[in-house]
């Protein structure tokens with residue numbers, strides 16, 4: 001972590017980007033797992049900024065079938081961006097807790113606005129999230145944040161790395177290649193090991209003109225194998241192990257280049273005794289520098 005001693009938590013109880021209900025309760029589950037106190041135990045200052053207001057699903061129009069609730073999601077993302085911007089501008093370290101992964105659109109906009117350039121992004125996920133309204137088979141916006149963030153100029157595809165992929169739609173395979181996004185599937189993790197992949201990813205997202213710029217990490221809990229993270233809306237078997245997940249975060253902490261963090265898709269309805277939220281808290285601690293010894 002880049003010297004920031006003040007960690008600021010931003011909750012986004014949003015499920016509008018997903019078709020299965022429950023990720024709107026993710027921020028509550030993570031707070032129930034004592035996120036704030038656990039971070040304080042590392043000797044860091046923690047400010048919980050509460051939740052960004054999110055309209056209740058039943059109270060808003062679905063609108064376009066190819067990108068359901070997109071206009072409402074964009075409204076929420078504008079507020080996420082303002083929160084993230086405010087935290088970064090006064091030197092804090094934002095942790096955004098979702099919520100479905102469409103919240104990344106807001107987080108990335110806020111980082112770009114605060115840093116005045118696109119951040120290097122490491123995107124840890126079972127899915128590529130690179131669909132657009134034109135290609136999405138489901139119309140769920142949480143499958144599009146990479147695609148929409150590229151379209152909107154919030155990220156530079158040459159400095160985005162996806163890690164943990166194992167459920168990619170056929171058009172997404174083309175989009176990954178066309179956009180020039182670097183992607184590591186679970187096959188790559190099996191063959192190369194998570195240490196090499198994360199180390200390479202940290203280098204790949206570096207902007208040679210601004211080599212010391214902070215990195216943003218967005219972690220979809222479905223990247224982790226469902227045996228460890230059952231509480232997620234779109235589980236896919238064959239994911240990152242418990243230790244691979246932690247090692248990824250430990251390597252990011254050791255790089256001292258992490259500047260912001262987002263954890264998404266925690267679904268307490270599908271979880272077993274809050275196991276997935278507890279794991280999310282542990283992974284956040286590893287990303288902030290907690291070590292075994």
Ligand SMILES: [Mn+2]
Pocket residue numbers: 101125127129142220
């Ligand atoms: Mn995702």
